[in-house]
Amino acid sequence: xxxxxxxKELLSVKHLKQYFPIKGGIxxxxxxxxxxxxxxxxxxxxxxxxxxVGESGCGKSTTGRAILRLDEPTSGxxxxxxxxxxxxxxxxxxxxxxxxxxxxxxxxxxxxxxKTAVQVLEEAMEIQNIVPKKERRSRAIELLETVGLSAYQAxxxxxxxxxxxxxxxxxxxxxxxxxxxxxxxxxxSALDVSIQAQVLNLMKSxxxxxxxxxxxISHDLGVVRHISDRIIVMYLGTxxxxxxxxxxxxxxxxxxxxxxxxxxxxxxxxxxxxxxxLKGDVPSPLNxxxxxRFHTRCMYATxxxxxxAPVLREAGMGGGHQAACHYIEEIAEGALYSRRE
Amino acid sequence: MDNLTADARTTQQPxxxxxxxxxxxxxxYRLRKNKAALFGGYFLLFVILVAIxxxxxxxxxxxxxxxxxxxxxxSADHWFGTDHNGRDIFTRIIHGMRLTLSVxxxxxxxxxxFGIVLGIVSGYYGGKWDTFIMRITDVMLAFPGILLALAIVxxxxxxxxxxxxxxxxxxIPMFARVVRGSTLAVRRLExxxxxxxxxxxxxxxxxxxxxxxxxxxxxVQATLRIAVAILTAxxxxxxxxxAQPPTPEWGAMLNDGRNYITDHPHVALFPGLSIVLVVIAFxxxxxxxxxxxxxxxxxx
Numbered sequence: 328x329x330x331x332x333x334x335k336e337l338l339s340v341k342h343l344k345q346y347f348p349i350k351g352g353i354x355x356x357x358x359x360x361x362x363x364x365x366x367x368x369x370x371x372x373x374x375x376x377x378x379x380v381g382e383s384g385c386g387k388s389t390t391g392r393a394i395l396r397l398d399e400p401t402s403g404x405x406x407x408x409x410x411x412x413x414x415x416x417x418x419x420x421x422x423x424x425x426x427x428x429x430x431x432x433x434x435x436x437x438x439x440x441x442k443t444a445v446q447v448l449e450e451a452m453e454i455q456n457i458v459p460k461k462e463r464r465s466r467a468i469e470l471l472e473t474v475g476l477s478a479y480q481a482x483x484x485x486x487x488x489x490x491x492x493x494x495x496x497x498x499x500x501x502x503x504x505x506x507x508x509x510x511x512x513x514x515x516s517a518l519d520v521s522i523q524a525q526v527l528n529l530m531k532s533x534x535x536x537x538x539x540x541x542x543x544i545s546h547d548l549g550v551v552r553h554i555s556d557r558i559i560v561m562y563l564g565t566x567x568x569x570x571x572x573x574x575x576x577x578x579x580x581x582x583x584x585x586x587x588x589x590x591x592x593x594x595x596x597x598x599x600x601x602x603x604x605l606k607g608d609v610p611s612p613l614n615x616x617x618x619x620r621f622h623t624r625c626m627y628a629t630x631x632x633x634x635x636a637p638v639l640r641e642a643g644m645g646g647g648h649q650a651a652c653h654y655i656e657e658i659a660e661g662a663l664y665s666r667r668e
Numbered sequence: 669m670d671n672l673t674a675d676a677r678t679t680q681q682p683x684x685x686x687x688x689x690x691x692x693x694x695x696x697y698r699l700r701k702n703k704a705a706l707f708g709g710y711f712l713l714f715v716i717l718v719a720i721x722x723x724x725x726x727x728x729x730x731x732x733x734x735x736x737x738x739x740x741x742x743s744a745d746h747w748f749g750t751d752h753n754g755r756d757i758f759t760r761i762i763h764g765m766r767l768t769l770s771v772x773x774x775x776x777x778x779x780x781x782f783g784i785v786l787g788i789v790s791g792y793y794g795g796k797w798d799t800f801i802m803r804i805t806d807v808m809l810a811f812p813g814i815l816l817a818l819a820i821v822x823x824x825x826x827x828x829x830x831x832x833x834x835x836x837x838x839x840i841p842m843f844a845r846v847v848r849g850s851t852l853a854v855r856r857l858e859x860x861x862x863x864x865x866x867x868x869x870x871x872x873x874x875x876x877x878x879x880x881x882x883x884x885x886x887x888v889q890a891t892l893r894i895a896v897a898i899l900t901a902x903x904x905x906x907x908x909x910x911a912q913p914p915t916p917e918w919g920a921m922l923n924d925g926r927n928y929i930t931d932h933p934h935v936a937l938f939p940g941l942s943i944v945l946v947v948i949a950f951x952x953x954x955x956x957x958x959x960x961x962x963x964x965x966x967x968x
Contacts, residue, residue: 395865421867429865437858441880450876454866500862 334372337540338394338508341368343403345386345393349613361612363389365564366403368639371508376534376541378551380587381561384609387544390561391510394542395429396420407508425455428501432513434493438485444471444496445481451503470499473536475529491522498529502537510542515550527554548591552576557647560584563620564612566639570648580642580650582625582658619653627654698960705956708949715946719769722762730755730763731914739932748938751921752928753914757938760916764939767917768946771832771901772894778836779897780890783843788874790844791851802848805841813838817900821909828901828917831910835897846889850882884961891957895950902943918943 344366351358364386371377379387393400396412405412407427415423431437438447448467452458458466468478474495485493494514501509511530515523531554533539545551551558558575560568560583568581579585586603605624610616616623622632631653639649642656652658700706723730734754742749748757790801808816820834854860855878863873904910905919913920918939925936 392861397861397864421869424865424867427865429862431858431862433858437862439859439877439881450868451866454863454868454872497862500866504866 334374336370337373337408338542339368339370339404339406340390340394341404341406343367343390343393343405344401345389345398346401359613362564362615363612364393364400365615367561367564367566369559369566369569371540371542373507373540374534374538375556376543376554378543378545378555378558379561380545380548380551380558382546382587382609384563384612385561386564386612387546387561388512391429391512391542391544394510395424395427397429422455425457425504426507428504428506428509430494430497430501430509430511430514433517434490434497435485435517437497438493440485443482443484444476444488444499447496447500448503451500455504457504467499467503470503471496473502473533474499475525489522491518491526494518494522494526495529498526498533502533505537506539508540508542510544512544513546514543516545516547523550524553530554548588560587563609563615565620566651567621568648568650569639570644570650571646574644574646574648578644578648580644580648580655580659581621581652582627583621584650619651627658629654695960699956702956702959704952705959708952708954708956711945711949712953715765715949716769718762719765722765723759726756726759726762728756728759730760730916739928739935742934749932749934751924751935752932755914757921757935760921761918761938761942764916764918764921764942767828767911767915768898768902768943771828771835772898772950775832775835775897775901776839776890776893778832779839779893780843780886782836783840783845784847784879784886786840787844787847788851788878791848792855792870792874792878798848801844805844808838808841809845811838813896814900814903817904818907818909821904826909826912828905828911828915831901831904834904835900838900839893839897842893843886843889846885847882850885851878854878854881888954888958888961891950891954895947895954898943898950899947 343364344362345364346360346362348357349359349361350356367386367390369377379390381387389398392398394405394412400413403413407423410423412420412423412427442450445464445467448470449463452463452466453460468481471481472478476492476495476499480488480492485496488496494517497514514530515526518526527550530541534541541554543551543554552572555572557569557571559566560575560581562583568575568579568584570580575584576588579588582603583605586605589601589603603626607624610620610623616633617636618634619625619628619632619637622628625632635653637651637653639651640655641647641649644650644655699709732755734750737746737750737754738752740746740750740754746756746758748761751757751760786801786805790798811819816838817831817834820837821830824830824833860873860877863877868876901910902917902919902922905917906923908920908923911917911920913924921939922936922943925932925939929936
């Protein structure tokens with residue numbers, strides 16, 4: 328694990344906003360916008376694994392796609408090694424893409440069914456012109472072996488592989504251009520638990536071998552706990568808490584994070600856990616609540632939460648642990664009682 | 669997919685060619701279960717073969733007029749009899765086969781080429797182009813095909829070449845629509861995102877990744893459209909707007925026979941029967957291909 332304070336900043340996202348317009352009417356006017364990601368800022372240091380967690384629809388995948396400009400963000404900055412990716416032209420960005428790669432969620436949709444494993448990797452190298460043409464095949468086979476497949480499987484089509492094996496090909500494809508940052512979008516969610524562990528451990532060992540930095544997007548807290556150095560918790564398009572792993576799991580500060588963590592099942596049947604049940608559904612990002620976006624479901628919410636949006640602050644927790652709540656101290660001291668009790 | 673074949677093959681070292689061969693084998697195997705489609709396929713193979721070598725096999729000239737031999741009943745000398753000008757109908761049908769098939773294939777190839785380009789632009793880029801292209805196709809699809817073809821031929825002038833152009837034009841919106849829908853579906857898949865995140869050009873994504881994966885519906889559509897194209901072309905010739913006499917075009921021959929249908933029904937019967945059989949064969953094959961290549965379309 329890396330030391331966060333001395334490490335170099337690799338990726339820094341500043342005030343990123345991703346609004347999706349909803350078109351309507353005969354002339355395709357914008358009738359409304361979905362604020363999928365609304366003004367988030369965070370940074371990722373070289374060599375670390377940062378996880379983005381949150382329930383579905385909270386904007387974590389959108390964030391990943393916006394960083395890679397798979398969808399063009401509405402506004403903000405994505406600084407990668409000092410360059411603002413959002414300011415690059417399309418061709419400059421395409422050249423830059425060899426430094427940032429993505430591993431996708433669905434191993435059944437992330438490989439072209441008409442390309443063999445080796446063709447997938449060769450094409451990736453061809454696009455970025457990484458390896459001379461003659462050496463591409465041997466390099467591709469080498470990569471397949473790196474991710475735990477064998478040379479004799481090189482000429483097989485995706486349908487001849489299992490889900491876990493396909494995900495390994497997806498990882499090999501991401502590696503083939505020698506990236507610095509890999510964004511993993513729910514990379515193991517579609518796999519069996521036993522295969523999940525294999526793929527996660529592979530990703531961990533690859534990280535050491537190739538000095539990779541991961542931005543790991545997941546809704547699975549168990550997986551996140553296994554792989555992350557730092558964790559960013561998102562709710563409805565905003566960041567509610569950022570902390571390193573130990574700090575977050577031991578002392579969650581934001582009421583939402585507390586509720587989220589209380590949902591992790593324990594293996595110890597004797598241990599009594601307080602389960603915090605949130606009421607209601609996640610509000611629509613079409614018309615997010617005013618003030619703190621969590622106030623509609625928060626058991627501590629006051630009038631201040633309805634009008635004033637909280638900002639991320641350390642509030643004496645130290646170690647870069649930040650939460651976006653007006654009442655971090657009061658909740659920690661137990662001075663604020665839940666209005667639902 | 670064909671997991672069985674995949675598992676059976678894990679014991680050996682599968683080469684690239686073998687994988688392709690297996691795909692073809694499994695394709696043929698599945699098609700074979702559909703007897704009607706198989707019949708259509710073989711019948712069309714036979715028709716194509718006859719169209720190529722047939723004219724060498726008959727001793728008659730398709731347009732030589734012989735008034736001493738007019739309206740002969742079908743016999744060993746004249747299998748399908750002779751028409752009002754004493755020409756051998758069997759010979760004329762075999763010569764007409766070339767015309768009919770050429771019109772079908774050429775017009776569908778032209779229509780598909782334009783339709784695929786428009787459909788992919790529409791589905792891949794979306795936005796204003798999509799709206800523009802799709803509204804035009806909507807307008808074109810609102811016309812009955814034969815009416816549109818009639819209008820085009822009456823503007824361009826009546827001959828077989830213009831019939832091909834007319835049929836091509838009214839095939840374009842059908843292809844554009846099918847291709848757009850398939851493109852939209854494939855475009856959303858993660859492997860397209862993967863190519864984009866690798867920095868692949870639009871050209872590479874379209875030709876290397878989208879087009880190969882939407883070929884199945886295109887093939888199905890093309891097979892079915894050939895039937896429509898043949899029917900429309902024959903229809904136009906029947907109305908006197910397509911092939912002009914003495915060209916042995918089936919629709920024109922049908923029109924010739926129309927005047928004698930009560931006294932000498934065989935003059936109209938055989939060209940009519942030929943059109944029906946070829947069109948049915950294309951439809952049977954097209955339906956079978958659709959079931960095999962594109963099971964999702966079955967419900968439509």
